Amino acid sequence: MATGTHEYDDDPRNADILISVNGELFPREKAVVSVFDSGFILGDGVWEGLRVIGGGVAFLDAHLDRLYEGAKSIDMDIGLSREGLASRIFDCLDANAMSDGVHVRLMVTRGLKKTPYQDPRVTIGPATVVIIPEYKTASEDIRRRGLNLFTVHIRRTAPDMQDQKLNSHSKLNCILACIQATKAGADEALMLDPDGAVATCNSTHFFIVRDGEVWTSDGLYCLGGITRANVLRVCRDNGVPAREKRFSLVDVYGADEAFVTGTFAGLTAVHQVDGRLIGTPPGDGERTGPVTRRLAGLYKELARRESVRPA
Incomplete structure (x- = not known):
């Protein structure tokens, strides 16, 4: 299926990737969040797409700047320092032995809610942080x-x-x-x-x-x-x-x-x-x-x- 600028060729290695959910690593089929998560219920959160090149992340500081600025604008505490979040990204990459040709989806939501309602005050847990790295190169x-x-x-x-x-x-x-x-x-x-x-x-x-x-x-x-x-x-x-x-x-x-x-x-x-x-x-x-x-x-x-x- 054509998907424009995001079209890519399937890479079989992606079937075995490990995904980071709140710092724990899970295989693709077991990487899940709760139905009470703010992101699932309301789309309440911020995210970044990152490109991994030669073992590093391109323009990492600029991406983290945007992520933390977005979190501040919606009055959300990510719960990790910039350094802590960067370490978590590279821990996930290292666990997958990934160093090039990789696109990462970094997602942060407000976290679990006591009940399905928009008010941030019914959030009962810390932010949910998900990191999905995949082998992807543009078509x-x-x-x-x-x-x-x-x-x-x-x-x-x-x-x-x-x-x-x-x-x-x-x-x-x-x-x-x-x-x-x-x-x-x-x-x-x-x-x-x-x-x-x-x-x-x-x-x-x-x-x-x-x-x-x-x-x-x-x-x-x-x-x-x-x-x-x-x-x-x-x-x-x-x-x-x-x-x-x-x-x-x-x-x-x-x-x-x-x-x-x-x-x-x-x-x-x-x-x-x-x-x-x-x-x-x-x-x-x-x-x-x-x-x-x-x-x-x-x-x-x-x-x-x-x-x-x-x-």
């Missing part, structure tokens, strides 16, 4: 053919509704956007902000290239993406003009190139938006334009340099 076929995006009617909400900077377990608006794009035959949804300007995709961040200049949204209506920020950093460090700004679908349809970013796949070219072909493919079957290709390589180098394992 080469998707990278070569590029993505097909569809602009959906589901909008990104304003900060006074549900702030999109919060990486919460509550992702229903993104799920609805994903469903609409899938029904339209696309790989992923392109989402607009409340005023109709381009915001982001349902599970990745969106960029366009016009006349050698890289544009992405102003960031108010999207998650504070780690990969997004590092692509902008790579642009600055390598003399590529880049702007965070508001722009419309007209700007997208007339772009020379487009791409999306995310921890799982890095940079992935966009070939089509709403039936409009983006730019002119190089002609060798490769649909990644020159600017996107260059940035993808620079980002990959940066991620490898900044994959760390705390001492």
